[in-house]
Amino acid sequence: MKKILFPTDFSEVANNAFIHALEFAKIVKGELVLLHTFELPVVENAFTPDNYYTLFDSLQLAQYDMFKSQIPKLRELAQKQHLENIQLNHKIMEGDLIYSIKKAIKEEKIDFVVMGTAGATGWEAFFIGSNTGSVVTAVDVPVLSIPVEAQYTKIKTIGFTTRFREKDKKPLRQVIKIAKKSNAIVKCLYVKTSKSDVTDEIINQWKNEFEKESVEFLITNSDLVKETILDFISHKNIDMLAMITHKRNFFSELFQPSLTQKFSNISTVPILAMHEE
Structure with missing residues (x-):
């Protein structure tokens, strides 16, 4: 237990x-x-x-x-x-x-x-x-x-942000386990910036590895990473967002009022902060 x-x-x-x-x-x-x-x-x-x-x-x-x-x-x-x-x-x-x-x-x-x-x-x-x-x-x-604004609703969609690193797979599998127990789907977001070094081959390898799971991979081209994540939460009906804690200052920047005021429902989304190993 x-x-x-x-x-x-x-x-x-x-x-x-x-x-x-x-x-x-x-x-x-x-x-x-x-x-x-x-x-x-x-x-x-x-x-x-x-x-x-x-x-x-x-x-x-x-x-x-x-x-x-x-x-x-x-x-x-x-x-x-x-x-x-x-x-x-x-x-x-x-x-x-x-x-x-x-x-x-x-x-x-x-x-x-x-x-x-x-x-x-x-x-x-x-x-x-x-x-x-x-x-x-x-x-x-x-x-x-x-x-405090988050009234509980059944979790139907869990968002997960990734950079398609090998070390991201373990947290994703943990999120998938949680999703299965609540009959939810996982939407996995990768924000592909102009400096991205992730190849299509790596992305396809991930898709093949997780093809039997209820995971949808979304690739978005943008250099505005934080804004893209907030947009993802808002427009993909994310009930809970799982993120890997690469850097604490990234989280603080992500949820600054200057950004969150653009998305009225961001303050109602629980966030699962996971740790990279």
């Missing part, structure tokens, strides 16, 4: 992403590990007030109480989605978010991370690194990020 880490701060963004996490767990036949992290105030020893440790304990206890009070609300959300059978485990950790996520991935042997972002401007913040951002490049498992 796959294990999916779901970091949450119990906000609207996180609760919306929780529904996607439940549905994703259903697709991959997985269980969710709910992770809540918190940081306690740091006080230098020389200036530690007499009541600091009492305050420390009370703040820690308050976090645990808050966590416990939110769990029934999440279970209620699961029941409304008729997904109360998805196994939920709980983990609360004190410390930095990224450190805690990396530690939880190792301790729990996590296969995927699912987490929420805050929409069009949130995409930029996410991939640049503020708040939840650095998770994408800090961990070595796929990260499915969900914008």
Whole structure:
């Protein structure tokens, strides 16, 4: 059974992403590990007030109480989605978010991370690194990020961007497995720029290798890579976009408001960030 880490701060963004996490767990036949992290105030020893440790304990206890009070609300959300059978485990950790996520991935042997972002401007913040951002490049498992505007709909079409490199085949096969479990098709996009060194022979070899799969290969000639990808999402009815994390700054540029404002539905598309090996 796959294990999916779901970091949450119990906000609207996180609760919306929780529904996607439940549905994703259903697709991959997985269980969710709910992770809540918190940081306690740091006080230098020389200036530690007499009541600091009492305050420390009370703040820690308050976090645990808050966590416990939110769990029934999440279970209620699961029941409304008729997904109360998805196994939920709980983990609360004190410390930095990224450190805690990396530690939880190792301790729990996590296969995927699912987490929420805050929409069009949130995409930029996410991939640049503020708040939840650095998770994408800090961990070595796929990260499915969900914008708050993304109301869950059944995944029928998964987009996958490639450069037809040999190392792209493993992530594509992983996406195909996910697509099969949800009866979805995969549309594989290659943006062929004027500097492209990919030959027709390589493209045909890929088509032959994956001919028995529900994969459609789309080759677009353009030097405007980011704009072409956004156009692909918008006009090919992509329900989830899978991308390999070549460079983090590529993601931040891709989702800058100056680009996303041209495509009103871009902020409603979940993105599965996968890692090259």
